[in-house]
Amino acid sequence: MHAKDVIPRAALAGAVAGLVSWVFALLFAEPLIQAAIDYEADRGAAEEALDAAAGIAPPAEGPEVFTRTVQGVFGIGAGMVLTGIALGLLFAVVYTLLQGRVAVRPRVLALLVAGAGFLTLYATPFLKYPANPPAVGHDETIGDRSALFLVMVVGSVVVLVVAVLVARAVRARVGTWNAALVGGLTYVVLAGVLMAVLPSLGELAANVATYGPAVGETPQPLRDPAGRIVFPGFDPDLLYSFRLYALTAQVLLWGLLGLVFGALAERATGRSDADAAEREAVEV
Template structure:
């Protein structure tokens, strides 16, 4: 299938994945986001009370640009659909490069490319730096968190490419399945080494100053100067559920991208084959 035919189909498939993931997030993840925002507001009030008791003036708050309804419903929807389209365009590039070089049906190739995209762009980086709702993470660490996640994404992509080359080089010597197994082990080992080298979010300077050495950025119980807990830490069940729904939403985007594009690609190639057959018969 020509690249000009791949791109619009991939973008459309990505948009479908974005819409379904948005609806999923609206039902399952959005209530958790609201609960996290409520926690953040209530904790802020408790911190302000402690600051007032200590004679510290509260910081000025900026004006809200968009309402919570706009952010939680339409903002996330537009964002996920546009992200789905962008992933579809990236998918189209990889699919175009591989078609003709891999002797599998378009549907199978589409699922393989989508699976590889989900693995490298989200699942593997998620193991080291999982998604967090509002109230989990300092504003000062946003740049650091984004940079570390990007390093994991780039490393994951490079390691997958290296694993594919290893598998191809060993295919004749070990057989197809054993070569794939060796390549998979190489990918896991390299990804694990990168995770071990990169710092945890709890090791960032701001978090060490706030919580002491920790694994992540989850807010701990708020204590007064006497050491008494005046506000609880962030609910771990809420954090766990949010992360499960986050990775599920990404699986929906990539899964539908592969399934929908695969169906469209096979329909297009099937239509082409029928047309060519008719032309040859008529000739």
């Protein structure tokens, strides 16, 4: 297929994938986000009570720009659909570069590209810096967290490129399947080295000052000056469920992107082959 045929189909596939992922997030992740927001509000009230007992005035709060309904329903929906379209366009570029160079059916190539995108742009960075719900993470570390995640994404892409180059270099000597195994091991090793080099979120200065070293960003139990717990720490089950659903939403997004585009590409390719056969028959 020509690029002009790939791009609209990839954008459509991305929009469909984003829409389905949004419905999933709305049903499963949004209640957890609301629970995290409720925890944050209750913990804030407990902190204000402690500050009031110590004679500390509470900080001023800004006005709410968007309601929770707008944020949780329309905001997430628009964000995921637009993200799906953007990923579809990126998918189209990679697919266009690879088609004709990889001897597989369009459906298989689409799934391979989608799988590589999920692995490098989300799954590998997620292992080092998993998604967190509201209330988990200091405001002071937002910039550092964003920068580290971006470094992890870029590094993952670079590692994938190196792994592919290594596999191509040894393919003539060890065969295609062994070369794929060597490339996969190269990716795992280099990605592991990258994860080991980059700092954990618990090592960020704001987190060390609040929770101590090697704890992370999950809120610990709130204690009064006497050391008594006045408010519990963040629910680990909620954190686990949120991360699980966040990962599942991305699996849906990338999986549907590959499946839907693959079906559209096979249909377009089949129609093109039929048209070509019909033209040859007419010429004969």
